[in-house]
Amino acid sequence: MYMEAINKYILIMVLSILLAIKLPAVPEFDLDIQDTKINGPVSAVTTFRNNLITYDGSRWRIDDTHVLSKNHFDLNGKITEEWDFNNYEESNGQLIWEYNNKGLLDLRSYTINKQYISMVRFVYTDKGAIDEILKFASNGAVIGNSKYQYNTDGKLTSITDHDNAGTTTKLINYSYTKSGTKSCEETLWYGKDSARLIRLYDNNEFIYEAIGYKADKIIYHSYYKTDPNGVITAISKTFEADTTRYDISYINDAYGNWTRKTVIIYITRNGYSVPGESYMDTRALNYRIFTAYSAG
Secondary structure, three states, rough: OOHHHHHHHHHHHHHHHHHHOOOOOOOOOOOOOOOOOHHHHHHEEEEEEEEEEEEOOOOOOOOOEEEEEEEOOOOOOEEEEEEEOOOOOOOOEEEEEOOOOOEEEEEEEEEEEOOOEEEEEEEEEOOOOOOEEEEOOOOEEEEEEEEEEEOOOOOOOEEEEEEEEOEEEOOOOEEEEOOOEEEEEEEEHHHHHHHEEEEEEEOOEEEEEEEEEOEEEEEEEEEEEEEEOEEEEEEEEOOOEEEEEEEEEEOOOOOOEEEEEEEEEEEOOOEEEOOOOOOOOOEEEEEEEEEEEEHH
């Protein structure tokens, strides 16, 4: 009885010590989402990203919030500039959009750190559909083109990319059901990087599956879940021995614009989750701020 009492006392003391020890606080992340209610047309939309990589067994890894992109719009809602920061620290890409007198996109140029890189010009059919896209290098030389084909119903059936020698480098074929909805999109890459990608769509033209091939061997297989509006809410992707699942959720404002997008990523390698190597339960959070033109 004496030894039993001593053991109970020791157990109580150990538990008291453990409870008294302050364990590392589990950080909670949230962002103060600005009210997106605006008066007047939108002049700009800025997207921010905060990567939250959870506990790996010894520490928390946190990537600082940074600007991901910024789009500028004219008073008619057409995009005029797009700044793509794309996680770069020094390289900031800028797309500039110009329109013709019919309001159709005429020219799109791309610069990095204000240095001109490339440009594409759009050519249209009499019905206003894209007929061809001409691609130019920084010196103005044509480096390739994309040719668009349509069926008798006016639906896009193929896009063929050529280099400056006229050689086909990529081909995208579209298939439709008898009711006219898109059912399949097949992309073929030619040359030394030859590959094939097949995307499958349901009766609402929402993607539900994608299969990637290299040398006729499946290298990845993806499955998608979408909400009633076709927004992707989950992706399960298997690449060789790794399986990655993306759970995607949105917070929308009263006008239907998403202001917050959270992606939770689960990685499994060879059937096992390896904290510290695969960073199980990685989180990426995007949020957007809307800016309006001044009244008047």
